[in-house]
Amino acid sequence: MSPEFVHRQASHCESGAISGLLAHHGLPLSEAMVFGLSSALSFAYLPIVKINGLPLVAYRMPPKFIIKGLQKPLRLKMRFETFRDPASGERRLNELLAAGEVVGMQTSVFWLPYIPEDLRFHFNAHNVLACGRDPASGDYRLSDPVVESLVSCPAPDLLRARFAKGVLAPKGLLYYPVSKPQAPDWAKVLPAAMRKTTRIMLDSPLPIVGIGGMRWLAKAFDRLDGEREAAHARMFIGQVVRMQEEIGTGGAGFRFIYAAFLQEVADRLARPAFGELAEQLIDIGDEWREFALATARMIRGRDPLVPARLGERLRTLAGREAAFFRDLRRAL
Amino acid sequence: MRDDEVPQEGNATLGGQRKAVYARAADGRLHLVSSAGWEVEEIVTRQAVDEFHKLAEAARQRVLAGTSVALEYHMYRARMDIPLLAQATGIWQWRVRRHLRPAVFARLTARLRARYATALGITPAQLEQLP
Structure with a gap:
């Protein structure tokens, strides 16, 4: 039987979940290290993927990217299981829990009763760990990385959340390590992970990913009509900030996590240059926060609704991030 | 920060x-x-929540006027729209849209109603009326 699972609150669900799983299996790595090592930082503007009629904007790589990206550097074998029907998905989860396993799950946010009512939207790429079940009530004991402490969740609700349909449907996904994670050769894996991030941000062949994606989004802002289609413009810019600040941890949040990662890199490799790069990225994160603030003021009508002005801010951010990632590349 | x-x-x-x-x-x-x-988060979250409230309220008025059915109200209450409800139920969007017509909804089989109710997390009885 494995030892008691220790819950720690994190800033982002997937990096928090996997960091918790690794610690449980004897390799304590911070959330920031997990995030950086899997090259999870990104930016993507997906005008075709619509959520409630508004486009998807992501500030990190797609779900499961972190978990999958850690397998190679940590020589870790993860097992992923999805299910066609909910009943077998539930049975399998109970089996694993009975065997003492702590199990990662992908869920919808909407059906989880412990999430505050106002935050429950149909967002399907949330990550939660199941670490036990109350024998009397059948409720699951969950470690939700973005919640302060362990929570319990009735079985029917969890089942719904695991088998929600729609964009990024989780299909009951369960994941857990089947081998012991090992501390890597840091001098090798860290530069490789950072190089990958610079490539994603700077060299993407798709105009919707990386720095190019920010500029593309800025163009979409320019096209919004703040006068004749004010309602739509407000929803659109609000969506960008919702995706930035609330789902997971936000655009600024991800920049801060990556900066924390760079600080750890500076220590592990005894290369103070990365500490200076972290400073630069913290500034960029602060600027993302100002962007969010400016947007909120327009939504509330405290400032006139001129989306192009936000587009201008986005272009500045794109320029600063481009410069940052070029500096990071040179430092490697 | x-x-x-x-x-x-x-x-x-x-x-x-x-x-x-x-x-x-x-x-x-x-x-x-x-x-x-952070107030900024509150503003953008409220914006999305309020939008669904508004849609649900408008749907309620349509139901009362006899031009739509309670299903539409419950859809927005569950923070869904037609594409999402279609995905959640496995029913084509054009069929969902059609089912929102009172005359068509009245003829729906119990099985189809149950599918909608399950996807929305309510009982078939709740589905047929406004709360």
Whole structure:
């Protein structure tokens, strides 16, 4: 039987979940290290993927990217299981829990009763760990990385959340390590992970990913009509900030996590240059926060609704991030 | 963001919960700090919540006027729209749209109604009326 699972609150669900799983299996790595090592930082503007009629904007790589990206550097074998029907998905989860396993799950946010009512939207790429079940009530004991402490969740609700349909449907996904994670050769894996991030941000062949994606989004802002289609413009810019600040941890949040990662890199490799790069990225994160603030003021009508002005801010951010990632590349 | 800049103004949409955010301590190191919430987040979250309220209210008026059915109201109440409801039920969008017509809904089989009810997390009896 494995030892008691220790819950720690994190800033982002997937990096928090996997960091918790690794610690449980004897390799304590911070959330920031997990995030950086899997090259999870990104930016993507997906005008075709619509959520409630508004486009998807992501500030990190797609779900499961972190978990999958850690397998190679940590020589870790993860097992992923999805299910066609909910009943077998539930049975399998109970089996694993009975065997003492702590199990990662992908869920919808909407059906989880412990999430505050106002935050429950149909967002399907949330990550939660199941670490036990109350024998009397059948409720699951969950470690939700973005919640302060362990929570319990009735079985029917969890089942719904695991088998929600729609964009990024989780299909009951369960994941857990089947081998012991090992501390890597840091001098090798860290530069490789950072190089990958610079490539994603700077060299993407798709105009919707990386720095190019920010500029593309800025163009979409320019096209919004703040006068004749004010309602739509407000929803659109609000969506960008919702995706930035609330789902997971936000655009600024991800920049801060990556900066924390760079600080750890500076220590592990005894290369103070990365500490200076972290400073630069913290500034960029602060600027993302100002962007969010400016947007909120327009939504509330405290400032006139001129989306192009936000587009201008986005272009500045794109320029600063481009410069940052070029500096990071040179430092490697 | 420095430790003392972490927003603590309270965000009603967090329902009293707190989030963990990264901020810079006095020694320059980033670490996790507990935040009671940021007004900016509250504004954008409220915006999305209110939008669904508005849609649900408009649907309610249509139901009362006899031009739509309670299913439409319940769809928005569950923070869904037609594409999402179609995905959640496995029913084509054009069929969902058609089912929102009172005359068509009245002829729906119990099985189809049950499918809608399950997807929305309510009982078939609830599905047929406004709360």
